[in-house]
Amino acid sequence: MCAADLRSSRPRRRVVLAMDYYLRLIHEGVVRYAQEANWHLDSSMHHEGVPPGDWFGDGALVMVRTPKMRSFVRRLRVPAVSLAVRPKGLRLPSVLMDNAQAGRLGARHLLSRGFRHLAFYLPQRHPVAEERALGFADEVTAAGRILYELAWPGTRTAGRRASRATWLVEQLRALPKPLAVMAEDDKWALETMEACHRAGLNVPADVAVLGVDNDPLLTTVGWVPLSSVDIDLPGLGYRAARWLDALMDGRRHPEAEREPGGPEGDQYHPPLGVVARRSTDALCVEQPDVREALAFLLTHFHEPITVAEVARHTCLSLRRLQVHFKRFVGQSIQETLLKLRLENAKRLLRDTSLKIDAVARQSGFANGNYLARVLRRTARARPTDLRLRRRESAMERRV
Numbered sequence: 001m002c003a004a005d006l007r008s009s010r011p012r013r014r015v016v017l018a019m020d021y022y023l024r025l026i027h028e029g030v031v032r033y034a035q036e037a038n039w040h041l042d043s044s045m046h047h048e049g050v051p052p053g054d055w056f057g058d059g060a061l062v063m064v065r066t067p068k069m070r071s072f073v074r075r076l077r078v079p080a081v082s083l084a085v086r087p088k089g090l091r092l093p094s095v096l097m098d099n100a101q102a103g104r105l106g107a108r109h110l111l112s113r114g115f116r117h118l119a120f121y122l123p124q125r126h127p128v129a130e131e132r133a134l135g136f137a138d139e140v141t142a143a144g145r146i147l148y149e150l151a152w153p154g155t156r157t158a159g160r161r162a163s164r165a166t167w168l169v170e171q172l173r174a175l176p177k178p179l180a181v182m183a184e185d186d187k188w189a190l191e192t193m194e195a196c197h198r199a200g201l202n203v204p205a206d207v208a209v210l211g212v213d214n215d216p217l218l219t220t221v222g223w224v225p226l227s228s229v230d231i232d233l234p235g236l237g238y239r240a241a242r243w244l245d246a247l248m249d250g251r252r253h254p255e256a257e258r259e260p261g262g263p264e265g266d267q268y269h270p271p272l273g274v275v276a277r278r279s280t281d282a283l284c285v286e287q288p289d290v291r292e293a294l295a296f297l298l299t300h301f302h303e304p305i306t307v308a309e310v311a312r313h314t315c316l317s318l319r320r321l322q323v324h325f326k327r328f329v330g331q332s333i334q335e336t337l338l339k340l341r342l343e344n345a346k347r348l349l350r351d352t353s354l355k356i357d358a359v360a361r362q363s364g365f366a367n368g369n370y371l372a373r374v375l376r377r378t379a380r381a382r383p384t385d386l387r388l389r390r391r392e393s394a395m396e397r398r399v
Contacts, residue, residue, distance in 0.1 A: 013248060014057030015241075016042040016076070020069040025215060026083055029237025030061055037245055059248045061240055062087060079247035081240045084233075085128060086266070093247070095240040098268045099128050102229045103135025106182040106210050109227070109274040111143050111330040112339055113208065114285035114294060115180035119148035121192055122184065123164060129184040132212060136182055143330030148175055168195040172207060178284040179207045186211035186218040186228055193222045193279065204282040214275050225277035230350075235385065236269040243267070270380045273346045289314040290328045293321060294336070301340040302364045307333050337364075342378060345371055349386035356383050 017030060027046065034041040044052055051072040060080040062073055070089050073080060082094040103120075110118055118140050120133045133149070140147045150171055152164050172179070172195055183189035189211030196207045203209055203224055211219070214230035283298075285291040296313045297305075310333055311318040325333050345363040348354055356368035365371040368383075375381055 012038055012040055013059065013245075014040045014042065015059045015061065015244065016052070016055055016057055017045065017063075018051065018060050018069060018073055018076075018080075019045050019063040020066050021063060022046055023063065023084065023233060024217075025213065025233035026063070026237035029234035029239075030083075030241045031237075032234070033238045033241035033245075037241075059244045061237075061244060062090070062092060064090070079244060081244045081247065083237060083240050093243065094266045095236055095243065096266055096268050097128065097231055097233075097236065098270050099131035100135035100138075101268075102212050102231050102271045103132040103137075103182070104139045105271055105274055106132075106212065106229050107136045107139035107143075108331070108339065109229075109276065110180040110182065110208060110210060110280065111139070111145065112336050113180070113280060114283055114291070114329050115145070115178060115208065116284070116328075117146050117148070117176045117178070118180045118182070119150050119175060120182050120184075121168075121188055122149065122151040123188050123191070124152065132182075132184055145330060146176075150181070165191070165195060165198070168192065169199045172196060172201060173199045177201075177206050178282065180210070180280070180284075181207060182210045182212075184212065186213045186215045186226060189226055189228070189279075190218060190222050193224070193226070197223055204279055208280040208282050208284075210274070210280055219275075219277065222279070224279050227277045227280040228275055230272040230275050232269065232272045232385075235272075239267065239269055272350070272381065272386055273343060273379065275347065275350075276343060285328050287324050287328050289316045289321060290324050293325060293333065294329065297333070297337055297340060301337055302344060302362055304364065305337075307337075338374070338378075341365060342374065345375070346379075346386055349383055359383075 015034065027043065031041065042052065042055060051069065057078065059078050060073060060076050062080050062082045063084060064070055064073060064087050070087065073090060080092050082090065082092045084097050086094050086096065107118065120136045122129055122133055137147055150168065152167065154164055181192050183192050189209050193203055193209050196203050196209070201207050209226065211226050211228040212231060213233065214228040219226040219228050283291055283294055285294055292314050293310050296310055308318055311321045314321055316324065322333060329336060341364040345359050345365065348359045348362060356371060360366065360368045360371040372383055375383060
């Protein structure tokens, strides 16, 4: 049903965004759906930090951690969907971040740059951070690379931030270089970048830094622009709001997976991919022929090149290059070429209004249909899903 049909076919619905913590990008996606569906959306908890005591309505979108907010949600007795994480003590259907996949995508990006020493920065332990760290670790160890865990051992005491910053400077100085560090999110990636600056380490030549969230308020304000895994929080918010609408209509969501004895189920929202910027723009490959091959791929991935053509630009035979490339980069030439093409296609789909056939041609794919099939297979996404950010920006300009 289109937005116009939603507006004309039913009374206006009242929905509350019940939250005791705030994720701005998720809120953007919820607002986009609320505008399309003509909801009255109560987001007052974002501003006031307390639940509205006299609220009544039709549904709730939930981001809660505290017992007080969990009690408020239980009292509502309306359809509800949890956003981003499973709420402790509440049996609600949830649209969850695929944190393990975010960690895997981050590791693949850094491995494709040739890093042999990789670390994950954990300033605090909680399920989201640990799931991302586990996905990262699985990918790094599977590639046979050396993994370090930068887990802050301190506690929540006065002066914690200053002592953690000093500790991180010491840790970064001590680890082998060149080093690649993925942080739990963009905020902690900026802290890593600041620690590198204090330690006299160049980003990305000495230490490459990667975040998660792709928050435009953070990725452009560090010492260099920050590369980040785009976990598509606006898309997650939109998807959860659409599911809540189905529940308020008395319908089940076809994509939900029911767990035994649990609520209707959960949906995992996949990341869109890595948005590469200056903070990871480095080639750290010791073997000169492999470094030359990787540089050739980075320059010519959008052309119809073959593996044999890549080998001709080195001093190695095709077979020897394939063996050395796998050893030093951690993945095959074909896998690296596909990853570079997909990263470029995703960037063009997000940031331009080019038709999919033009995106495919400029990214090295034969045509748009083939690109769409590859996206469905590798990213569980359609080309239209990746245009979400551009549509939101266009919508905001029209308002």
